[in-house]
Amino acid sequence: MWCRLKLSQTTETAHYQSLRINFKSEIMRASSLCLMFGLVLLMAWTSEAQPVAHAVPESCCFKFIDFQIPASKIKSALKTSSHCPVSGIVVTTPRTEFCVRPDEAWIKPVMEKQLR
Missing domain, CATH: 2.40.50.40 (OB fold (Dihydrolipoamide Acetyltransferase, E2P))
Known part of the structure; x- marks a missing residue:
């Protein structure tokens, strides 16, 4: 096969490794794209939830004083x-x-x- 294509094994190996690197970079691009899409979706979902969050009061008491105020x-x-x-x-x-x-x-x- 190497002789018919008139390519040396070194050239073919380099081409295969180049394809493998390109394939990895395509996977990285796709996963980065999915990550970005997920983050945008999360931001959109949480930003819509904030106006509905009126159930959270502005001030609550967690520590109480033990003295009288005049x-x-x-x-x-x-x-x-x-x-x-x-x-x-x-x-x-x-x-x-x-x-x-x-x-x-x-x-x-x-x-x-x-x-x-």
Whole structure:
């Protein structure tokens, strides 16, 4: 066969290796294309999900204070969303916000005053 084609075995081997390299690069291109398509699809899917994610509340309480805040310092007191894992009250002062347990005796009059 080598004689009929008038090719040396070295040339044929080099051609075969060249084809093998090209075949590998085609596989790499195809896998890269699939990866890019998958990433674009994932980005499109997650970007559509964000406007629907209203179930995630803006603020939840995870750490609660163990001291009383004077009523004169409290600017506002708001209950956390029912979607939070633990119910709490976010108390805002002029400087910062604190989380208070709703069963604390001192916060109940503050909450009742805000309802009026």
